[in-house]
Amino acid sequence: MKKSVTEILGIEKPLVQGPMSWVTNAEFVAAVSNAGGLGVLGPNAGQTELTADPIETAERMRREIRKTKTLTNKPFGVNLAPNPDQSKDPWTRPILNVIKEEKVPAIVWMGVADGTVLPEMFQELKDAGVKIIYRAITPTIENTQKAEAAGADVIVATGFDEGGLMPEKAIGTFVIVPMIADTVKNVPVLAAGGITDTRTAKAAFALGADGIFVGTALLATVENPTHQNVKEAILRSTAEDLALFKAPPTFVRSLPGKLTDKLVELYQSGASDAEIGKTLGGMSGFNVGMMQGDFDNGWGCFGLGVAQIHEIKTVKEVIESLLA
Ligand SMILES: Cc1cc2nc3c(=O)[nH]c(=O)nc-3n(C[C@H](O)[C@H](O)[C@H](O)COP(=O)(O)O)c2cc1C
Incomplete structure (x- = not known):
C-alpha cells in the first residue's frame, strides 16, 4: 500500500511549501514546519544580494540551514535545480554536499528542461537518507515515470495556474493533477498551482492528490520576506491583473x-x-x-490564486485555513 506524504516526510499535515527564489528564509521556512507542513529553503534563501560564486552560494545556504535548525526541530527541505548536463552546472554539487553534511531531511528537485531525472544523483540522495520531492517544471507522463523509477519519494503535479517558472505546456491544475495521479503507481502525489484557499485545497484532494504544494498562498504572510508593497499588491489583485x-x-x-x-x-x-x-x-x-x-x-x-488572497495572515493561519 502507498505510504502517506505525512508518514514519508515525518510531518503532521499534507502540505509542502514550494521553494521560492529569494523570498524564503529560515524564519519563514521554520514557521511552515512549526505549523505542521514542510518548509523548504529556496535559492538565495535569507539573502538580499546575489553572489556569482557557487561555493559562497552553498555556504550561505549552510548558514540558513543552521539558522532554520535553531528555529524548528521539525523536518524541512532545500531546493535543488540540477542542470541535465552536470558538466555545465557548478551550482548543484556544492549545495548537494552541504545538504548531506547538514543532514537536511528532504529536497525539492526542480526538474528543468525535459524534467531532468539524474538516477545517480537520486541514489546518492537516497543513500544519504534525504527524501526526494520531485517536481518537474513541465510535468509529463514520461518524466513522472522516470522519476518514480529512479526512486522519488513524492511527486508534484504542477498546473499552469501556478506562480514561478510555469510549465511549458499550458495544462491547468484541473487536468494535470488527475493525469499525473493516474500515472504514479506507488508514491504520493501533491497538487500545485492555484491552491490559495480551503475550496481550492479541497479540490486538489478531489482530483486525486494526496497533499498540496503551495507557494503564492504563503507570500502574503507576516513571516515571508517579500517586500511589504508586494504583499499589499497581492491583496488588491485578482487573476485578471497578472x-x-x-x-x-x-x-x-x-x-x-x-x-x-x-x-x-x-x-x-x-x-x-x-x-x-x-x-x-x-x-x-x-x-x-x-x-x-x-x-x-x-x-x-505570482500564481492565479492571488484572486483568493484578501488578508496578510501568519503562516500558521494560512495553513490552517487551507486545510480546514
Ligand atoms: C515567487 C515565486 C518564486 C518561485 N521560485 C521557485 C524556485 O526558485 N524553485 C522552484 O522549484 N519553484 C519555485 N516556485 C514555484 C513554487 O515552488 C510552487 O511550485 C508554486 O508556487 C505552486 O503554485 P502556486 O504559486 O499557485 O501555489 C516559485 C513560485 C513563486 C510564487
Missing part, C-alpha cells in the same frame, strides 16, 4: 509595472529569447521586484 510573458524557455506571470509591461510587449511581438533574457535581468530583476517592491525596474512571479 500579466503573462516569456522567461525563456518557460513563462512567468507578474504584477503590472513598467518592466512587466515591456516584457509583455516583447513576448507579444515575438522578440527573440536572447532579447527577452537581457530585459529580464535574470534573478536580479526578480530580486528588484519581489524584495525591493519595485515593479518598474523588476518583475516577480
Whole structure:
C-alpha cells in the first residue's frame, strides 16, 4: 500500500511549501514546519544580494540551514535545480554536499528542461537518507515515470495556474493533477498551482492528490520576506491583473509595472529569447521586484490564486485555513 506524504516526510499535515527564489528564509521556512507542513529553503534563501560564486552560494545556504535548525526541530527541505548536463552546472554539487553534511531531511528537485531525472544523483540522495520531492517544471507522463523509477519519494503535479517558472505546456491544475495521479503507481502525489484557499485545497484532494504544494498562498504572510508593497499588491489583485510573458524557455506571470509591461510587449511581438533574457535581468530583476517592491525596474512571479488572497495572515493561519 502507498505510504502517506505525512508518514514519508515525518510531518503532521499534507502540505509542502514550494521553494521560492529569494523570498524564503529560515524564519519563514521554520514557521511552515512549526505549523505542521514542510518548509523548504529556496535559492538565495535569507539573502538580499546575489553572489556569482557557487561555493559562497552553498555556504550561505549552510548558514540558513543552521539558522532554520535553531528555529524548528521539525523536518524541512532545500531546493535543488540540477542542470541535465552536470558538466555545465557548478551550482548543484556544492549545495548537494552541504545538504548531506547538514543532514537536511528532504529536497525539492526542480526538474528543468525535459524534467531532468539524474538516477545517480537520486541514489546518492537516497543513500544519504534525504527524501526526494520531485517536481518537474513541465510535468509529463514520461518524466513522472522516470522519476518514480529512479526512486522519488513524492511527486508534484504542477498546473499552469501556478506562480514561478510555469510549465511549458499550458495544462491547468484541473487536468494535470488527475493525469499525473493516474500515472504514479506507488508514491504520493501533491497538487500545485492555484491552491490559495480551503475550496481550492479541497479540490486538489478531489482530483486525486494526496497533499498540496503551495507557494503564492504563503507570500502574503507576516513571516515571508517579500517586500511589504508586494504583499499589499497581492491583496488588491485578482487573476485578471497578472500579466503573462516569456522567461525563456518557460513563462512567468507578474504584477503590472513598467518592466512587466515591456516584457509583455516583447513576448507579444515575438522578440527573440536572447532579447527577452537581457530585459529580464535574470534573478536580479526578480530580486528588484519581489524584495525591493519595485515593479518598474523588476518583475516577480505570482500564481492565479492571488484572486483568493484578501488578508496578510501568519503562516500558521494560512495553513490552517487551507486545510480546514
Ligand atoms: C515567487 C515565486 C518564486 C518561485 N521560485 C521557485 C524556485 O526558485 N524553485 C522552484 O522549484 N519553484 C519555485 N516556485 C514555484 C513554487 O515552488 C510552487 O511550485 C508554486 O508556487 C505552486 O503554485 P502556486 O504559486 O499557485 O501555489 C516559485 C513560485 C513563486 C510564487
